[in-house]
Amino acid sequence: MHVLILGGSPRHFGGVETFCSRAIAALGEHAPDIDARHGGTYTAYLRPRTLPQMVRGMVDVVRFRAEGGGLVWLQWVNLPDLAYILLARMLGLRVLVTPHLGSNWRSQRSGLLRGLSRWLLGRAHAIALLAPTQAEEVALPANVAQTAITTFLPAAILAPMATPTHDGPLRLLHAARLSREKGSFRAVEVAAGLKERRVPFTLEIAGSADENTFAALRRSIAEAGLEAEVTLTGWIDPDRLSDRLRQSDVLVHLSTIDSYPLIVLEALACGMFPLVLDLAGARDIVGRFDGVVVPQDDAVPGAVDALAATSTEELRARGRAQMQPLRDRLGWPAATAQLAGSLRETARAAPQRLPAPSRA
Numbered sequence: 001m002h003v004l005i006l007g008g009s010p011r012h013f014g015g016v017e018t019f020c021s022r023a024i025a026a027l028g029e030h031a032p033d034i035d036a037r038h039g040g041t042y043t044a045y046l047r048p049r050t051l052p053q054m055v056r057g058m059v060d061v062v063r064f065r066a067e068g069g070g071l072v073w074l075q076w077v078n079l080p081d082l083a084y085i086l087l088a089r090m091l092g093l094r095v096l097v098t099p100h101l102g103s104n105w106r107s108q109r110s111g112l113l114r115g116l117s118r119w120l121l122g123r124a125h126a127i128a129l130l131a132p133t134q135a136e137e138v139a140l141p142a143n144v145a146q147t148a149i150t151t152f153l154p155a156a157i158l159a160p161m162a163t164p165t166h167d168g169p170l171r172l173l174h175a176a177r178l179s180r181e182k183g184s185f186r187a188v189e190v191a192a193g194l195k196e197r198r199v200p201f202t203l204e205i206a207g208s209a210d211e212n213t214f215a216a217l218r219r220s221i222a223e224a225g226l227e228a229e230v231t232l233t234g235w236i237d238p239d240r241l242s243d244r245l246r247q248s249d250v251l252v253h254l255s256t257i258d259s260y261p262l263i264v265l266e267a268l269a270c271g272m273f274p275l276v277l278d279l280a281g282a283r284d285i286v287g288r289f290d291g292v293v294v295p296q297d298d299a300v301p302g303a304v305d306a307l308a309a310t311s312t313e314e315l316r317a318r319g320r321a322q323m324q325p326l327r328d329r330l331g332w333p334a335a336t337a338q339l340a341g342s343l344r345e346t347a348r349a350a351p352q353r354l355p356a357p358s359r360a
Helices: 015-030 048-066 079-090 111-121 184-196 211-223 238-246 262-269 280-288 296-309 312-321 323-329 332-347
Strands: 002-006 035-039 071-076 094-099 126-129 145-148 170-175 201-206 230-234 250-253 273-277 292-294
Touching: 002 015, 002 048, 015 035, 015 071, 015 262, 015 332, 035 048, 048 079, 071 079, 071 332, 079 094, 079 111, 094 332, 126 332, 145 332, 170 184, 170 238, 184 201, 184 211, 184 250, 184 296, 201 238, 211 230, 238 262, 250 262, 262 273, 262 280, 262 323, 273 280, 273 296, 273 312, 280 292, 292 296, 312 323
Parallel strands: 002 035, 002 071, 071 094, 094 126, 126 145, 170 201, 170 250, 201 230, 250 273, 273 292
Antiparallel strands: none
């Protein structure tokens, strides 16, 4: 079975691109009958000058069809991504779509864009949800079958590891593609609140961003007098991020846009305690494992109160307690079996693979 996994933009490497690469690795290891490769949609921060890159992504779909076709598994992040559904259907390809967005995304806040998204999704053959809460956040068509899959944690994080043992001040970590929407500036505000409460701590802010965002974060840190407590690290290779997670105690993830934040699961798998904003996906993760959910309209005071009211020893113990249960439930063999079932079910009615065009 041949699968083209469509999603993301290599020039803006982030969560979707990482998800695609891990899915390919997991399928290769645990479902060798499924031949999967990745193609970008090139829709992130789409502008007239970047349209040729999106055209390149569409040419890749046409090439996939010319080589014999199969199933297109589309990762939906924004409205332009859904144009690939129409292209794939025109080419006679089966289409499975997985949402990677939530209720606060522009395409879901606007009634017009939400309706258009639902109509385009109605052209797909099936929708694979990463979590049941996505159906609460995203406008989905009633006429398209839904199936359940789960995310793929990094292999480095799932590798055997000793139970973390830390002492000293509370170690906070914020790891994301840094922005206001991702909660990067709220993390600084939480640090300022803890310093005002005289709670001993350190905070590392790790992730990529444009220079304007880095400059604004540096100003926020300096204005709050947090140079001694807060470190702005920059981008960390995903395979090395596990080391940071194992060395930290609490993940501060007050993002307003993550539908189902992978970093929260990664942190739990490394023995960290997550602190998240009250969104459906993050709330679902905390409900299944452990953590603190703070209200959207009172996020920073709620986070400061929660951390100041709980001892560092208790936060560390609660994080460690969830490490093995999460690994047992979200390991690659189980996640791959679930994904492979969804892919095969969607492709079941597809025609036989066509012969490749002759080169004579």
